[in-house]
Amino acid sequence: MSTITSGRQQEMIGQDHPVIAPGHNFISVTEKIASIVLSRRTPFGWVIGATITFVMVMMLLYTITYLVLTGIGIWGNNIPVAWAFDIINFVWWIGIGHAGTLISAILLLFRQDWRTSINRAAEAMTLFAVACAGLFPLFHVGRPWLAYWLFPYPNTMGMWPQFRSPLMWDVFAVSTYGTVSLLFWFTGLIPDLATMRDQARHPLVKKIYGVLAMGWRGSARHWHRYETAYLILAGLSTPLVLSVHTVVSFDFAVSILPGWHTTIFPPYFVAGAIYSGFAMVLTLLIPIRKFYGLEDMITLRHMNQMGKVMLATGLIVAYGYLMEAFIGWYAGGYEWFMIRNRMFGPYAWSYWLLILCNIITPQLLWSRRVRENMLVLFIVSIIINVGMWLERFVIIVTSLYRDFLPSSWGMYAPRLWDFTMFFGTIGFFLFMMFLFIRLLPMIPIFEVRMLLPQSRVQSKAEAAAHD
Amino acid sequence: MAHTEQERPEIYGVIAEFETPTELVEAARRTRAAGYRHVDAFSPYPIEELNEALAIRRTRLPILIFLGGLIGGLSGYLLLYYTSAIDYPINVGGRPFNSWPSFVPITFEMTVLFAAFSAFLGMLGRNGLPRPYHPVFNVPRFELASRDRFFLLIEATDPKFDREETAGFLWGLNAREVFEVEP
Secondary structure, eight states, X not given: OOSOOOXXXXXXXXXXXXXXXXXXOHHHHHHHHHHHHHOSXXXXXXXXXXXXXXXXXXXXXXXXXXHHHHOGGGSSOBTTBOSSHXXXXXXXXXHHXXXXXXXXXXXXXXXXXXXXXXXXXXXXXXHHHHHHHHHHHHHHTSOGGGGGGGSOOOOTTOOOOOTTSHHHHHHHHHHHHHHHHHHHHHHHHHHHHHHHHHHOOSHHHHHHHHHHHTTOOOBHHHHHHHHHHHHHHHHHHHHHHHHHHHHHHHHHHTSOOTTTOOTTHHHHHHHHHXXXXXXXXXXXXXXXXXXXTOTXXXXXXXXXXXHHHHHHHHHHHHHHHHHHHXXXXXXXXXXXXXXXXXXXXXXXXXXXXXXXXXXIGXXXXXXXXXXXXXXXXXXXXXXXXXXXXXXXXXXXXHHHSSOSOGGGOOOOOOOHHHHHHHHHHHHHHHHHHHHHHHHSOSSOHHHHHHHSGGGSOOXXXXXXXXX | OOOOSSSOOOOSEEEEEESSHHHHHHHHHHHHHTTOOSEEEEOSSOOHHHHHHTTOOOXXXXXXXXXXXXXXXXXXXXXXXXXXXXXXXXXXXXXXSSOGGGGHHHHHHHHHHHXXXXXXXXXXXXXXXXXXOOGGGGSGGGGGGGTTOEEEEEETTSTTOOHHHHHHHHHTTTOSEEEEEOO
């Protein structure tokens, strides 16, 4: 390489931040990541955060108790807007989960090395997001103690579920997604649990990680099968994650309601899911990385790349909005009526706020300076999270509130219990993240080791050159 | 238990510690070349070169996972067919009972679910995990195998195994240290 470096070249070098800061070795990465968990001192900030979110979990439990004892009438949804916060929040949470699978599975198949430091936390996020999502339909069925009727089992009623209904597809898609994500995540954890077992000094802690690691000892034969299984799990998760939000969009698209009955829904839902998921990953990782001083392992490269993925998926989503409006105009009739209501009706504020959050704001991400400025990126990620929530609000409420007969029109407004349930799940989600970073290594240690130059086996010639 | 000089306790094998992956792979190659067969290597992350050095056969796990997925998909479709066309047929606007297009999503999800379980359980099962006890853990320094050190084990069951000679052989491979592994 030439030693003369022009300004332009310098800029390009600056652009290419490493996926791991130089100067690390096997011991330093192991200890850096493991010590966050094994340290006896719980950081004060952690205690504060966990306490606040725990209070929110209590609020969720209180809401659920009141809900089960009283009935879903405590929520604001009613005919004609029979689906409101339940399905808005369900879709929002499921969508957030998608980034975890995308990072861990799809980017693995594409051999993107920048996925490595962030995949564990993103997958944990997926699991907690799916758990939050599941709560909404579960309690919206009204009699949650009978929710097992959704599953096909031989029963004395002599009935089976209606498998031609997208709602049944949803049950299978979401439960499969949750289960497979858990298997994938746990498979990735096994070698690190072995590291935790070996690093822990307290006998009880050692025992707990030992049981979870199941006797993993890093044998070459085990690694060989492990890597095969991990790669195939990634290959299975890839179509799975695309199918999940497709099936979620079928809940709408298979119905014959103007505003829902469109073929663009599956791809546009999947893109939106990834969009919101990356926003949530950034919302979580920017503070975590700062608080735990993980800038060496979650570098500006990761942030930069995630910003780019958000920009790309954001543009796909923008195309979706555009096409929805265009097709509404082109189709005329009820479709055009619905679009005009959406844009200029009583809920117009939600539509234009959505455009502001989801289309205009992410245009900032074209700039590298924005993608590498953590404060701005954090704010953008929050705005996108809000925007994606609004998207579901717009799709659901503004398609339902004015149907074919003006006599059955009606307005929707959420009530207090809608909000306590929603913010309760946010609290639950964050509380689980707090537990996760305190109890499990949030960065996959063994995969970070593989990013280090010394992990490479040198050929004979190279070894000779070094001696 | 007291042992006299003559009857020392049986050992599981001899294990050598290395500092770099390059040394481990080189040692594994030379151990195979020297005729040892019951050999295993341990590393804190997967090392592709070991597969060739230890002549590890390609795993048959993918076949298992394929079969798992096949069973999942077939049983999924069978469930839908049986419930919708045989046991509980409902006439919806004269549409066929076996309305396969609407059975695609669940069949697909069942395929993935079963295949994923086959991958997870197959990997653990074929690896003999969970295994709470294994002799290699008797070596105190073995806990570094999950951090930064690399180990090569020759088991006592190897026909060529001889306690002193094999240990000497491992020392000759640039090992940082060689330990006997208690059973």
